[in-house]
Structures are given as C-alpha cells and as structure tokens.
Amino acid sequence: MDMNDLHQVLLLRQGPIHELTLVMDDYWQGYNCFEFQQIILHLSRNHTVKKLTLFGPYESKNIWNKLPKSVFALHHLTDLSLSTFHIDLPSIFNGFGCLGSLCLMYVKISTQTLLHLLSNCPSLKTLNLKIDESGDKCTINELFKCLPLIERLTMSGVVSKWLVLDSVAQELPTSLIHLKSLCLNQSCLSGAYGSALLLALIKCSPNLEHAYLEMKCDLDFSAIKDEYSDVWLEHLNKLRICFFRNSLETEFVKFMFARSPKLKNVSIFVAVDRTQDQSKMLETLFRTPRASSAVKITIWTV
Known part of the structure; x- marks a missing residue:
C-alpha cells in the first residue's frame, strides 16, 4: 500500500487509531512525501494516537528528511519512535505530558532542541538516543536535569x-x-x-x-x-x-x-x-x- 492509498483509508476510518507505524522507503520518499505529511496532520487533528513509530528514508550520509511538525501536536502520545529524520520543534510546543518512552535513532537534532523536547516530557521513563548530527553540544548535567524520572x-x-x-x-x-x-x-x-x-x-x-x-x-x-x-x-x-x-x-x-x-x-x-x-x-x-x-x-x- 502506498502513501496515497493509506491516506484514503485513514480518511474513511471512523474508529480510533491508537497505534501506527509508518516506514518511508526510497519510493515513498520520492513520490509521496506530501501524502506522508498529510497523514500525520490528519492524525493530529482527528485521532488520539498513543504509540507512533516513524522511519524516514535514508538517502545518504548527512541527508535527513524533515520531520513533519504536526507530530508535536499529538499530545496523547505515550510512545514515540523516530528514525532518520531532521527534527526541529514548532514555534509553539506544549510538550508531551503523557509520553513515557522516546526513541530517537540516526537523527539530526540540535542539543538545544533535544533539551527543550526532553524538558517538556515530564512523564518520560524510557529514552533511547543515537544522534548522528547535532551541530552543537550540551553538558551531561544539562541532559540529566531533563530526565528526573528516567528508568531506562x-x-x-x-x-x-x-x-x-x-x-x-x-x-x-x-x-x-x-x-x-x-x-x-x-x-x-x-x-x-x-x-x-x-x-x-x-x-x-x-x-x-x-x-x-x-x-x-x-x-x-x-x-x-x-x-x-x-x-x-x-x-x-x-x-x-x-x-x-x-x-x-x-x-x-x-x-x-x-x-x-x-x-x-x-x-x-x-x-x-x-x-x-x-x-x-x-x-x-x-x-x-x-x-x-x-x-x-x-x-x-x-
């Protein structure tokens, strides 16, 4: 199923969507990037998604697709996993109050963005980090201060x-x-x-x-x-x-x-x-x- 077909299925769905995994391979990235963004926007407006896993396309080293900022409007998330994306927060970000697990793998994200994100996840207990590129640095104390409840x-x-x-x-x-x-x-x-x-x-x-x-x-x-x-x-x-x-x-x-x-x-x-x-x-x-x-x-x- 390509992104366009998936988008149409989601538009017709009347029941809840609590968990979703999307993988953008090279084909989808080339032809359906717009549909991918529309799917995330639709979810943020119409569904209380609890668990979301997104795999961006891996084109080559030092190239990342930007993560749709509508992801940060999914305020009911409890589990979020993002791979191979360039992550930047929207100008208005109210945090993930329910988020208990966050996985960022092979991502491009500045440490200031990372700290802002983590400090607005007050329930976070599980964190998995593999940052490929940041462009800046933070101290270990700055990181730990954002993880008061971390267990894993x-x-x-x-x-x-x-x-x-x-x-x-x-x-x-x-x-x-x-x-x-x-x-x-x-x-x-x-x-x-x-x-x-x-x-x-x-x-x-x-x-x-x-x-x-x-x-x-x-x-x-x-x-x-x-x-x-x-x-x-x-x-x-x-x-x-x-x-x-x-x-x-x-x-x-x-x-x-x-x-x-x-x-x-x-x-x-x-x-x-x-x-x-x-x-x-x-x-x-x-x-x-x-x-x-x-x-x-x-x-x-x-």
Missing part, C-alpha cells in the same frame, strides 16, 4: 560529538535516582571520554539494576578504586559487558564485583589475542573478591 537509558554512537562531560564529572549534582537499566553501546565507551562517561553514570545511579556495556579500546580505569571508593550499587543484579582484552577494563569488572552485593548474573564477552592471555584473564576474574556470594559468571571469548 540507552545511548549509542559517538556520544562525544554532542555530549560534553563537566569539568569534574565524578561530582554530578544531578542524580539519576530512578534509573534501573543502562545500556551504552556502539562506540559510546571509547578512550578517556568513554571511561569518564561510564563512571559518571555509575556514580549517580545508585538504584541501577541492569547494565549492558560495550567497551572499546583505550579506556582508563586506573583511578577507579581511589576516586570512586564511595560507590555502592546496592540493587545491581544483572551485568553484561563486551570488551577487548585490557587490564584496565578488567579492573572495572573487579570494581563492579566488589560494589554490587545483589549481583546474580554476569555475562562477559571478551576478545583476546592469545590463549595464554585468555587463561590469565579468566583466572583473574574468577578469583576476584565479590560482594555477592550468589553471582553466576558466564564468559564468552572470541
């Missing part, structure tokens, strides 16, 4: 392109006290920036229950024992880590073992160069003191 946070891609760590990252004034699930993947954790970002998040998330972390090379956890000795992850019960063979990354795992008294399941995916290195690393991890006596460790090596 996922960040992907090169976060350092748009998110700046504050001068003293380990002393964050904003605590993510409701955060239960943290996922950092696809180059989030790389180099000194990545280790500082991870430790800042760990320190200000005392009620974290689940963590999934993809670690790249050159992370630095050499000062973790001294500077983060007061961290105590009392509720963490599931930890999943992917990393390359690195003694400092192993230090982070040992730190998490020692600071998580309720830890039950640990999955570690690690790439090692030699069998000797693999055996040494495994021996180190299995002998590491643990705050939890019930922890089960599973390790995969490649």
